[in-house]
Every structure is written in structure tokens, then in C-alpha cells.
Amino acid sequence: MADKITLGYTHLSGCTGCTVALADNYAGLLTLLDKYVDLKYMPTLADARHVQKVDVSFVEGSVCINDKLAVEELKETREKSTIVVALGGCACYGNITRFSRGGQQNQPAHEAYLPIGDLIKVDVYIPGCAPTPQMIRNVAVMAYLLLKGTKEQKDLATAFLTPLMKLTEKTEACFCELMTQVINQGLCMGCGTCVAACPVNAITMEYGKPNGERDLCIKCGACYSQCPRSWFSFDVVENYEAINEAIMAALQ
Amino acid sequence: MGAELGKYKSCVSARSTDKELLKCAQDGGIVSSLFAFALDEGIIDGAIVAATKEFAAKNPSKVIIDSTNFDMIEPWRPIPAIVNTKAELLAAAGTKYNISPNVALLKEATRSFGLDKVGIVGTPCQMQAVRKAQLYPIGMRDVGASIALAVGIFCMENFPYQSILQLVEDHAAMKLESVKKMEIGKGKFWVYGKRGQVVQLPLKVTHKYEQPGCHVCLDYVANLGDISTGSVGSPDGWSTVFVRSKIGDSVWAKAMAAGVFETQPIEKVKPGLELVSKLANEKITKNKATLEARKTFGVGKALRNPYI
Ligand SMILES: Cc1cc2nc3c(=O)[nH]c(=O)nc-3n(C[C@H](O)[C@H](O)[C@H](O)COP(=O)(O)OP(=O)(O)OC[C@H]3O[C@@H](n4cnc5c(N)ncnc54)[C@H](O)[C@@H]3O)c2cc1C
Ligand code: SF4
Ligand code: SF4
Ligand code: SF4
Numbered sequence: 001m002a003d004k005i006t007l008g009y010t011h012l013s014g015c016t017g018c019t020v021a022l023a024d025n026y027a028g029l030l031t032l033l034d035k036y037v038d039l040k041y042m043p044t045l046a047d048a049r050h051v052q053k054v055d056v057s058f059v060e061g062s063v064c065i066n067d068k069l070a071v072e073e074l075k076e077t078r079e080k081s082t083i084v085v086a087l088g089g090c091a092c093y094g095n096i097t098r099f100s101r102g103g104q105q106n107q108p109a110h111e112a113y114l115p116i117g118d119l120i121k122v123d124v125y126i127p128g129c130a131p132t133p134q135m136i137r138n139v140a141v142m143a144y145l146l147l148k149g150t151k152e153q154k155d156l157a158t159a160f161l162t163p164l165m166k167l168t169e170k171t172e173a174c175f176c177e178l179m180t181q182v183i184n185q186g187l188c189m190g191c192g193t194c195v196a197a198c199p200v201n202a203i204t205m206e207y208g209k210p211n212g213e214r215d216l217c218i219k220c221g222a223c224y225s226q227c228p229r230s231w232f233s234f235d236v237v238e239n240y241e242a243i244n245e246a247i248m249a250a251l252q
Numbered sequence: 253m254g255a256e257l258g259k260y261k262s263c264v265s266a267r268s269t270d271k272e273l274l275k276c277a278q279d280g281g282i283v284s285s286l287f288a289f290a291l292d293e294g295i296i297d298g299a300i301v302a303a304t305k306e307f308a309a310k311n312p313s314k315v316i317i318d319s320t321n322f323d324m325i326e327p328w329r330p331i332p333a334i335v336n337t338k339a340e341l342l343a344a345a346g347t348k349y350n351i352s353p354n355v356a357l358l359k360e361a362t363r364s365f366g367l368d369k370v371g372i373v374g375t376p377c378q379m380q381a382v383r384k385a386q387l388y389p390i391g392m393r394d395v396g397a398s399i400a401l402a403v404g405i406f407c408m409e410n411f412p413y414q415s416i417l418q419l420v421e422d423h424a425a426m427k428l429e430s431v432k433k434m435e436i437g438k439g440k441f442w443v444y445g446k447r448g449q450v451v452q453l454p455l456k457v458t459h460k461y462e463q464p465g466c467h468v469c470l471d472y473v474a475n476l477g478d479i480s481t482g483s484v485g486s487p488d489g490w491s492t493v494f495v496r497s498k499i500g501d502s503v504w505a506k507a508m509a510a511g512v513f514e515t516q517p518i519e520k521v522k523p524g525l526e527l528v529s530k531l532a533n534e535k536i537t538k539n540k541a542t543l544e545a546r547k548t549f550g551v552g553k554a555l556r557n558p559y560i
Contacts, residue, residue, distance in 0.1 A: 021393075132393035160387075163560055185556045189410065189465035191374070192332065192353025193381040196360065197391025204318040207413050208351030208463070211319075222391030228381040229465065229558045238259075238475065240383040241497055244396075 004035075005147050007140075008054040009042035010077045012070050013097055013113055014061025017130035018088040019044050022058075024133040031251045032137070036144045056143050057081035059122075062090040062097040062113040071119065078120040083143065086122045086168070087136070089129040089220030091115060093173040096129070096218045115171040125167040129199050129220035139164065141247050156243070163231045173221030175202060175212030177230070183209060187229040197226035253525060256532035258475025260494040261501050263525065264515040265486040273338075276345040278435070279483040280491030282513070283373050283403050284345045286479065288338045289507045290371055296400045299371030300361060302352035303333035303344040314340070316360060327428040328420075329413050332357045334365045347405075349434050350413045351463065355381045359391075362398045369400035375407040376471035376480075383476045401503055404474020406482025406492075406528075407466075408436065408535055415461035419443075424451040437483060467542045468558065472532040479504060485528040486521055492528060 011019070023029060023045065033039055041048040051057075051073060063074050078084055089095030094115045102111020116122060124143075126135055139161070146157035182188045190208035202216035203223060210223075224230045236243070257263075268274055268281035270288075277284055287299040308315040308331040309322050315333045330352030335341055354374045361367045372382060379402060386396035411419070420428050424443045433444040441453040474480035478500035485492035493515075495504045507513060518525055546555035 126390070128390045130393075132389045132391070134389045134393070134396060138387065138389075163388075166560065181556060186464045187468060187556065187558055189375075189377045189463060189469065190351035190353050191378045191381045192356030193358075193385065195353065195356035196358045196385075196395075199391060205353040205356055206319070208353065220391075225390045226385065226388070226392065228377060228384050229468075231560050232380060232384065232558050233560050234470075237380065237383050237387060240387050240476065243387060 003148055004038040005056060005144050006040050006054040007037045008040050008052060008057040008077070008081065009045070010051060010057055010059045010073055011043045012059060012061035012063050012074060012091070012116070014088060014090050016044065016060075018058075018060040018091075021088075021130040021133050022136050025137050028133075028137055028251045032140055036250075037140065051076045051080055053080045055081070055147055056083045056085060058085050058087040059091045059116050060087050062094050063116050063119055064110045065112045065114060065119075066102075066110045067107070074116055074120055082147075083123045084116075084120065085124045085126060085139065085143075086116055087126050088131045089127055089173075089218070089222070092117070092125045092127045092167070093171060093219055093221045095220045098219050117168055117171040122168045124161060124164045125221075125225075126164065127167065127173065127221035127225045129218060129222065137251070138247055141250050159233065159236050160243070163233060166231065167225065172219075173224060174219040175210075175214055175217045175223060177221070177224035178203075178210055178212065178227065181224065182227055182229050189229065191228060194223035194227050197222045253529040256529060256536055257473055257525070258471070258480075258494065258496065260496045262495045262504075263518045264493050265490050265518050265521040266493045266513045266515045267490045269511060269514055273342060273345070274489070276342045278345065278347040278433075280481070280486070280489065280513075281345070282479075282481040282491045282493055283405065284341045285512050286401070286403055286503065286507060287335075287341050287371050287373070289510065289512045290401050290503060291336065291338070291341075293506065294369075295503060295506075296367075296369045296371035298334045298336045298361060298365060298367040299341065299373065299401075300332060300334055300354050300357045301341065301344040301373055302330035302348050302354060303335070303340075304348075305329055305331055307331065307333060307340075307343050311340070316357065325429070326413070328416060328431065328434070334361055334367070346433065347435070349436070350411045350416045354378055355385075358382070358385065358399075359393075359395050362395055368398060370398050371401040371403070372399065373403045373405065374474075375410065376404055376474040376476070377407075377469055379404040379474050379476040379480070380471065401499065402476075402478050404477025404480035406473050406480065406484060407469075408472065408531065409462045409466040411458075411461055412463055415463075419453065419458060419461055423453050423457055426451060467539055468546075469539055470536050470559075472535045473528060482528075484531060485518065485523060485525055490516070490521070492518065492525075
């Protein structure tokens with residue numbers, strides 16, 4: 001047990017899609033739990049449900065500021081975790097919960113939802129709706145290496161996680177990021193990655209540049225983060241083969 | 253010669269042994285032959301390539317129909333397509349010097365197109381996109397492990413469709429539909445007509461039509477392809493081939509054993525790797541200068557740098 005990292009999972013206003021994505025690692029999840037991660041609390045997959053002191057906590061969902069309990073749980077998560085990971089579009093950017101106007105049974109007054117980074121400091125983002133099992137897996141393995149690895153592994157994990165740490169500087173995302181940060185900045189080269197990344201098919205390519213159906217966009221942030229011209233680290237990506245192999249080997 | 257050529261296990265000058273295929277190919281037919289072989293061997297079960305609107309109109313199930321107006325005739329406009337046969341590969345062979353967003357099909361290839369083992373061809377930036385998607389699969393669920401063969405093509409720059417229209421129809425004074433082949437080489441942009449006419453434009457004419465996003469690009473020879481290829485370095489009709497990854501090495505060895513390619517040692521051909529290296533360094537140096545200039549573009553305000 002001693003060399004495992006401890007993990008917690010705080011579930012706020014999210015649809016459980018992030019939980020399912022985590023579980024969809026199937027055997028990989030079992031290996032993770034067996035070798036690397038001691039799951040301390042999680043509403044769906046562990047017996048303990050209340051926030052505890054952990055190395056890493058995943059937070060699913062945005063936080064409803066009209067819900068005292070949720071706000072308290074989020075703050076407690078921050079106090080008790082070394083690293084807080086915002087898991088999924090809602091925790092990172094608000095995502096679909098941005099469209100809330102309240103009025104739902106059985107808490108009609110719950111209407112105002114914020115990405116968790118608007119209330120606490122967040123260390124790492126995993127955007128996407130839902131986030132992918134493979135991305136969760138890769139971050140979990142890297143978090144383990146960061147905390148328990150050799151000097152070399154720590155360096156790799158730091159390089160890998162750095163872009164995901166930088167993403168935490170912003171709590172807003174939508175298709176507009178591709179316009180303001182990529183196209184308007186003269187950086188788009190028409191690869192089409194954003195089209196593939198969008199979970200709601202809101203993006204099409206028009207003569208080599210993305211066009212967003214902005215009414216379809218749910219503000220998950222996947223397109224921008226996946227775009228090779230949002231951020232790109234040569235140090236990490238040029239070693240894709242070795243890193244992929246190391247991750248797969250870790251999960252054997 | 254160093255980092256500008258990327259990591260590679262071997263490099264040769266090569267040409268397909270399939271004469272019929274060579275007639276449709278841009279250079280040595282490396283890309284189309286590799287995919288044809290990989291399809292036959294079950295290494296891939298489909299490949300994402302740059303087809304045309306004519307192809308898309310005839311094969312609507314091979315493309316994603318978006319808001320593209322298929323009634324408008326646009327020769328040489330690439331449409332990404334997923335192909336499964338040699339005949340389809342040939343229909344999409346040859347270089348289109350304008351943007352083909354091939355990565356747009358990467359996820360859908362594994363969904364409605366039902367591929368388990370995807371082949372993809374793309375420019376160096378598209379190879380970067382593919383590898384980022386494998387390491388950081390933020391919006392690419394179950395895609396990374398399905399990428400069975402990524403073939404990169406060398407690329408100095410690319411153009412928007414409207415630029416090609418203007419270059420061919422205004423500068424070269426030819427109708428796009430009468431063009432048989434376009435090529436950039438020996439310091440010129442060449443337009444070959446179907447009736448045998450040849451027009452060459454100096455690159456100083458074409459520069460201003462380039463896609464601006466290309467001016468921050470730091471990869472010339474598709475460093476992140478499993479295999480990457482281009483014409484530069486090899487004699488006419490031959491291609492320079494870098495075999496880079498374990499996957500690339502295994503596929504290339506099998507293709508060689510099956511007699512798909514004839515090769516010559518790269519050290520023996522003219523102009524050889526020296527020219528590849530020179531052009532790669534020129535591109536990287538020029539575009540690094542652009543990135544530098546972006547830092548002080550405004551008054552105390554920088555333009556964004558994507559590289560961290
Ligand atoms: C924009 C651009 C710039 C290039 N610049 C250089 C250069 O500076 N130096 C150099 O040596 N080579 C360059 N090439 C590569 C070269 O033109 C050939 O594509 C390459 O040598 C492969 O030839 P082949 O005979 O092996 O392939 P073929 O068998 O003819 O197959 C070519 C494949 O590339 C695909 N393709 C065509 N156009 C595009 C596109 N726009 N985007 C993505 N895929 C496409 C086709 O669908 C086909 O599958 C460039 C290619 C492009 C697209
Ligand atoms: S992923 Fe980025 S670079 Fe590629 S087409 Fe979309 S916005 Fe442009
Ligand atoms: S355009 Fe699509 S991928 Fe981008 S933020 Fe909106 S929903 Fe997400
Ligand atoms: S120059 Fe670079 S960015 Fe432009 S198309 Fe070629 S590889 Fe892509």
C-alpha cells in the first residue's frame with residue numbers, strides 16, 4: 001500500500017458520464033486500483049463517500065453556488081488534497097451546466113453553476129464531454145509517476161502534465177476559443193482535428209478552416225484542447241512512442 | 253544533418269513496382285502503394301486520404317457530407333475520404349496543393365465507418381495532430397489504439413483553395429479543370445495541363461498566397477509519421493522515404509519482402525539527403541524567425557505562441 005497514491009472523487013453537478021468514462025477503462029481500472037491507486041472515497045465506486053485527505057482528487061461536475069453542501073464539499077476537497085484535478089467539461093468550464101436557468105424539481109432554486117476553478121485553485125484539467133477513458137488513464141499514470149516515480153519519471157510526468165496545468169488559467173471555453181486563440185491569431189492550418197474532437201458535431205470545415213455551429217456548442221473545451229495549435233509540446237509529443245509504451249506497460 | 257530530419261530508423265530512395273499505380277501517383281507512389289499493401293495484408297481496414305469532390309459525389313458513403321456545396325464544381329478541391337480498395341486509393345492519389353482536413357475523419361473512421369485499424373496520410377502538422385491525439389486523447393475516445401499506419405508527406409507550405417484557384421487561373425492562365433498535375437520543385441510552382449502545356453511560376457509569386465498558419469510550422473519531413481515521404485532528395489519519379497517508428501519499420505519490411513517497392517541507397521542518389529536537410533533547415537529557421545517576430549508584434553503585446 002505504501003507506494004500507492006491516494007485518490008478521492010468528489011461528485012458535484014455532473015451527469016456521472018465522467019464516472020462512467022473512468023470505469024470504462026475496465027481491466028485497466030482494476031490494474032490502476034491494484035498497483036497504483038488507493039481509492040479512498042467516491043460516491044459510486046467506493047464505500048466511503050465523504051471527502052478525506054488524499055494525494056489526488058478528481059472533481060466531476062460544476063459547483064452550484066446555491067447549494068451550500070456542494071460548495072462546502074468543494075472547499076473541503078481543496079483543503080484535503082495535494083492535487084485537484086477538474087475532470088470533464090463541467091468541472092473545467094461549466095459545459096452544459098452553463099445553460100442552467102434553474103427551476104428544476106426538487107431544488108428549483110438551484111440555478112447558478114460555476115466551473116470549480118471559479119471557487120478554488122485547480123491544478124490540472126481534463127476537458128471533454130465526456131472525458132475519455134484513455135485521457136483519464138494517462139493522467140492517472142502520470143500523477144502516480146509525478147508523486148512516486150524516479151527523478152526521470154517525475155520529469156516526464158511534469159512535462160506531460162504542464163499543458164494540462166496551464167489550461168487551469170481559464171474557466172471559460174467554447175468553439176470561440178478556436179476563433180479567438182487559433183484562427184484570429186493566424187495559427188490554424190486546417191488539420192481538421194477540432195471537427196473530430198467535438199462530441200456534438202458542432203464543427204465543420206469550410207474551405208480548410210473550422211466553422212462552428214455556435215448554438216450546438218455545449219462549451220466542453222475539447223476542440224480547443226485537442227487542436228495542435230492551441231498548445232503543443234515537442235518534448236512530450238516527439239516521444240509519443242516511448243510514452244505510449246510506458247503507459248501500456250504500466251497497465252499490464 | 254540532425255534534428256531537422258527527425259528520428260528515423262532508415263532512409264532510402266524508393267519507387268513503387270506497380271506501373272499502373274505510378275501513373276496516378278505524385279512521385280514514387282509510396283503512399284498509395286503502402287496503403288494498398290496494408291489493405292491487402294489486413295494491416296489496415298481503411299485509409300483516410302484526400303479525394304476530390306467528383307469522388308465524393310460518386311461515393312457519398314466514403315465521405316462525411318457537411319455543408320459543402322457538392323453542386324458547385326471545384327476541381328482540385330480535396331475532400332477527406334475513407335477508402336478501402338486500390339481503385340479508390342488511385343482515385344485519390346496525387347498531391348492537391350490545398351488544405352485537406354484529413355484528421356476531421358479520424359474519430360468517425362472508428363465509428364460509423366467501422367474501422368478497427370485506420371490508415372491516415374497527412375502533412376507534418378496533421379501527424380502532430382495524430383500524435384497529440386494519441387497522448388492527450390481529450391476528445392478522441394478509443395481512437396489512439398486504432399491508428400495502424402500514419403504516413404506523413406513532406407510539406408514546405410500549403411494553400412487555401414482560393415489561392416490555388418487564383419494561382420492557376422489568374423497567374424498561370426489555365427482552367428483548373430484542365431490541369432493534370434501540380435508540383436512544387438526546383439524552386440518553382442509547376443502546372444501541367446491535360447493537353448501537355450506546362451506553366452511555371454516563381455515561388456516569389458506564390459508566397460503571398462500561402463496559408464498563414466504554415467508560417468509557424470517547424471516540421472518539414474513529417475517527423476511524427478510512422479513512415480514519411482516526399483519527392484525532395486530523390487531523382488524524378490522516385491521518393492525519399494524515412495522509416496521512423498516500430499510500426500513503420502514492420503510495415504516497410506513486409507512491403508519490401510513482398511516486392512512492393514524498388515529502392516536505391518539514399519547515399520547513392522542525387523541530390524540526396526543533403527538537399528532535404530538544407531530545405532528543412534531553411535523552413536525551420538524562417539518559421540522560428542516568424543515565431544520570434546510574433547513576440548514583439550504589437551506595442552508591448554505579443555501574438556500567441558502555441559509551442560510550450
Ligand atoms: C501541401 C503539400 C506540400 C508538399 N510539399 C512538399 C515539399 O515541399 N517537398 C516534398 O518533397 N514533398 C512535398 N509534398 C509531398 C509530395 O507532393 C507528395 O505528396 C509525396 O511525395 C507523396 O507522393 P507519392 O507518389 O508517394 O504519393 P501518392 O501515391 O500520389 O499519394 C499521395 C497521397 O497524399 C494524399 N494527399 C494529397 N493531397 C493532400 C493534402 N493536401 N493533404 C493531405 N493529404 C493529401 C492523397 O490523397 C494520397 O493518398 C507536399 C504535399 C502536399 C500535400
Ligand atoms: S484543430 Fe486547430 S489547427 Fe486544426 S483545423 Fe481546428 S482550429 Fe485549425
Ligand atoms: S465546439 Fe464542440 S468541442 Fe468545441 S467547446 Fe463546443 S461542444 Fe465542445
Ligand atoms: S507547412 Fe506545416 S502547417 Fe502548413 S500544411 Fe505543411 S505541415 Fe501543415
